[in-house]
Amino acid sequence: MRHSIIARLVLMFAAAALVIFSLIGGVLYAVVKNELLRHERDGLVTTFNDIEYMVSRVGTVDRWARVQTKLDTLTPADGKVRFWVFSDDPQFSYGKDLAELHDFDYDPDNIGRLRIKGKEFPLHTLTKVLPAYLDRPAIRLTIGVDTEPYFETLRTFVVAMIGLSLAGIFLVILFGYWIARAGLQPLKKMSDKAQTLSPQNLSERLTVSALPDELSDLAQAFNGALDRMENAYKQLEAFNADVAHELRTPLANLIGETQVALSRERSAPEFEIVLQSNLEELDRLRSIINDMLFLARCDQGEAATSLVYTAIADEVQKTIEFFEFVLDEMQMSVEVVGDVGAKSMIETALFRRALTNLLQNAIQHSPAGARITVSIDAQQQDEQQRVQVAVSNPGEPIEQRHLPRLFDRFYRVDSARRDFDGVHGHGLGLAIVKAIALMHGGTAFANSKSGKTTIGFTVGGKAA
Amino acid sequence: MKILIVEDEHKMAEYLCKGLTEQGCTVDLAANGIDGQHLAIQHEYDVIVLDVMLPGLDGFSVLRSLRTVKQTPVIMLTARDRVEDRIKGLHDGADDYLIKPFSFLELLARLQALTRRGRAQEPAQLRIGDLQIDLLSRKAYRNNTRIDLTAKEFALLAIMARRQGEILSKTAIAELVWDMNFDSNTNVVEVAIKRLRAKIDAPFDQKLLHTIRGMGYVLEPRASESPVHEHDEHDGEDG
Numbered sequence: 001m002r003h004s005i006i007a008r009l010v011l012m013f014a015a016a017a018l019v020i021f022s023l024i025g026g027v028l029y030a031v032v033k034n035e036l037l038r039h040e041r042d043g044l045v046t047t048f049n050d051i052e053y054m055v056s057r058v059g060t061v062d063r064w065a066r067v068q069t070k071l072d073t074l075t076p077a078d079g080k081v082r083f084w085v086f087s088d089d090p091q092f093s094y095g096k097d098l099a100e101l102h103d104f105d106y107d108p109d110n111i112g113r114l115r116i117k118g119k120e121f122p123l124h125t126l127t128k129v130l131p132a133y134l135d136r137p138a139i140r141l142t143i144g145v146d147t148e149p150y151f152e153t154l155r156t157f158v159v160a161m162i163g164l165s166l167a168g169i170f171l172v173i174l175f176g177y178w179i180a181r182a183g184l185q186p187l188k189k190m191s192d193k194a195q196t197l198s199p200q201n202l203s204e205r206l207t208v209s210a211l212p213d214e215l216s217d218l219a220q221a222f223n224g225a226l227d228r229m230e231n232a233y234k235q236l237e238a239f240n241a242d243v244a245h246e247l248r249t250p251l252a253n254l255i256g257e258t259q260v261a262l263s264r265e266r267s268a269p270e271f272e273i274v275l276q277s278n279l280e281e282l283d284r285l286r287s288i289i290n291d292m293l294f295l296a297r298c299d300q301g302e303a304a305t306s307l308v309y310t311a312i313a314d315e316v317q318k319t320i321e322f323f324e325f326v327l328d329e330m331q332m333s334v335e336v337v338g339d340v341g342a343k344s345m346i347e348t349a350l351f352r353r354a355l356t357n358l359l360q361n362a363i364q365h366s367p368a369g370a371r372i373t374v375s376i377d378a379q380q381q382d383e384q385q386r387v388q389v390a391v392s393n394p395g396e397p398i399e400q401r402h403l404p405r406l407f408d409r410f411y412r413v414d415s416a417r418r419d420f421d422g423v424h425g426h427g428l429g430l431a432i433v434k435a436i437a438l439m440h441g442g443t444a445f446a447n448s449k450s451g452k453t454t455i456g457f458t459v460g461g462k463a464a
Numbered sequence: 465m466k467i468l469i470v471e472d473e474h475k476m477a478e479y480l481c482k483g484l485t486e487q488g489c490t491v492d493l494a495a496n497g498i499d500g501q502h503l504a505i506q507h508e509y510d511v512i513v514l515d516v517m518l519p520g521l522d523g524f525s526v527l528r529s530l531r532t533v534k535q536t537p538v539i540m541l542t543a544r545d546r547v548e549d550r551i552k553g554l555h556d557g558a559d560d561y562l563i564k565p566f567s568f569l570e571l572l573a574r575l576q577a578l579t580r581r582g583r584a585q586e587p588a589q590l591r592i593g594d595l596q597i598d599l600l601s602r603k604a605y606r607n608n609t610r611i612d613l614t615a616k617e618f619a620l621l622a623i624m625a626r627r628q629g630e631i632l633s634k635t636a637i638a639e640l641v642w643d644m645n646f647d648s649n650t651n652v653v654e655v656a657i658k659r660l661r662a663k664i665d666a667p668f669d670q671k672l673l674h675t676i677r678g679m680g681y682v683l684e685p686r687a688s689e690s691p692v693h694e695h696d697e698h699d700g701e702d703g
Contacts, residue, residue: 273677275678276676276677276678276679277677277678278678279677279678279679280677280678283567283678286565286567287647287649289565290563290565290647291647318642318643319644321616321642322638322642322644322648322650322652323650323652324616325616325652325655325656325659326650326651326652326655329655349645349646352643352644352646353644353646353648356644356646356648356650357649360648360649360650426649429649
């Protein structure tokens with residue numbers, strides 16, 4: 001299910017409005033109700049005091065008749081205010097349905113509630129017992145006030161409140177939608193802009209400065225991804241060009257040499273030489289293709305499979321032995337230093353291949369008589385023995401900017417230097433070192449300072 | 465040696481046939497999986513060279529149906545260098561596995577290794593012309609003169625002597641002598657051959673260690689010695 005930010009925002013606005021209106025409505029309701037009640041009670045008490053004053057000073061039957069008349073006139077026709085006088089002496093009583101109403105409840109404040117037949121709302125009553133005076137016995141005076149207006153007002157208030165709240169929520173939704181849309185406008189602009197980016201204009205970026213703070217992080221991250229993509233894209237392009245170039249040279253030799261050979265009659269030994277030369281070129285092609293396939297397999301995430309727990313120093317020694325004659329001829333020597341007891345899970349053939357490439361590289365870039373160092377460095381890391389193997393050789397320092405790219409395919413520090421003493425690598429040696437390190441869950445690294453170049457790799461990390 | 469080649473690519477089938485015939489083998493050809501399966505089951509071969517990608521029936525299927533009947537050694541050829549493929553092939557009963565492009569020498573060596581399996585022990589003494597090699601005491605003589613060799617030099621000489629007359633590529637030498645099982649792009653083998661040559665050939669008239677340019681090296685006495693092409697400085701890059 002797709003989420004819409006606008007819908008989410010509007011929904012949240014609406015929910016917030018509902019909560020706010022409900023709270024305000026609830027509080028207002030309570031306040032209004034309380035005020036109304038108080039107001040009504042004040043009225044009741046005032047009326048009661050007047051009547052009480054009048055009634056309490058009447059002690060004879062004659063005068064009581066006048067009280068009755070007075071109460072009659074005070075009783076409105078719609079029965080909104082009612083008076084009752086309960087007494088043991090019927091001569092001093094007043095009010096309708098006295099017998100029925102005789103036993104209604106009222107609380108210690110003398111406030112009570114009285115339901116009367118045919119009336120929708122109860123009456124609020126105030127009751128008080130007046131002491132006997134002259135002929136008159138003690139009487140109980142009750143005044144009832146109709147609560148209809150009170151409840152009507154409350155009801156009107158609630159209806160108005162709900163209506164207002166609904167209208168308010170509706171408005172909030174409306175404004176919320178508009179605000180959310182307007183607020184998200186920069187996002188839309190950004191995505192429109194992002195959509196126009198294509199592989200054809202790789203260098204285009206989102207303009208971070210034109211975006212609000214909240215989006216600049218995203219835009220920067222996005223631009224970062226674009227940077228990496230552009231790099232990868234360019235590298236791929238350069239890589240393709242390099243591959244084509246590397247393949248083209250031997251192919252050109254093959255085609256040219258064969259054409260020259262065939263362009264006139266030649267003897268068998270002459271052809272033999274051509275074929276031999278062709279074979280060398282073909283073998284070069286084969287070697288490049290094999291190395292590239294090896295790298296491609298690593299790119300596809302192939303890890304070293306036949307891992308064996310091996311003493312690293314032994315493998316280093318065997319690889320150095322491989323170079324024994326070459327080292328002897330160049331009067332170079334190799335010294336192994338560091339944790340010679342280190343062991344790790346490696347695929348020995350791959351390990352030797354990586355170290356062979358490193359040693360070959362070191363030999364090629366050292367002056368005759370140089371002393372090459374292979375250092376083994378074991379580090380314990382998360383229950384895993386990580387072993388670093390580095391080959392150092394004295395030689396011309398490599399500029400800092402080249403170092404991270406040394407492991408790129410076909411990368412050459414000095415593009416002019418290709419052949420060395422009859423050996424020309426094809427620029428994949430260090431890329432293979434890195435690939436092998438990755439296949440062992442490690443990395444490759446290079447540094448160059450004070451006339452010493454060190455290139456190495458680690459193995460035995462978490463398996464790739 | 466009787467060999468069946470199941471390969472649909474015409475050029476490759478042809479040169480394999482030619483090369484192997486010249487090596488003294490009897491070669492049958494099948495251009496698709498169905499013919500190949502039929503021939504492999506109906507006839508007796510010393511070894512079968514089987515391409516993986518074949519029209520009709522792929523190499524794995526041919527291999528599986530062959531294995532239900534007999535155990536003729538099989539070398540699989542493939543252009544796809546995937547571990548899964550290799551495992552699949554070996555699991556299905558292939559005896560060896562070669563990835564295209566492969567060198568003809570390598571195929572030859574593997575074929576010989578497959579058919580040599582279980583043969584009699586080699587002799588302790590080897591003789592190439594007037595060069596005598598004692599594999600047990602690890603000593604070499606020419607004209608009864610002791611030649612002083614280092615351990616690795618002797619290992620190299622012994623390996624070439626065991627395969628006298630056979631061309632060994634640099635990769636094969638690196639693998640056999642130093643157990644370096646990959647294209648190394650180094651000049652180690654050239655340097656080693658140069659040193660060995662200086663010790664066993666230089667002082668003597670008859671040269672035994674020959675460079676086959678572009679292919680490798682061979683140890684053999686040659687009746688009429690053609691002037692040795694000194695290409696060692698050039699053929700640096702094969703392996």
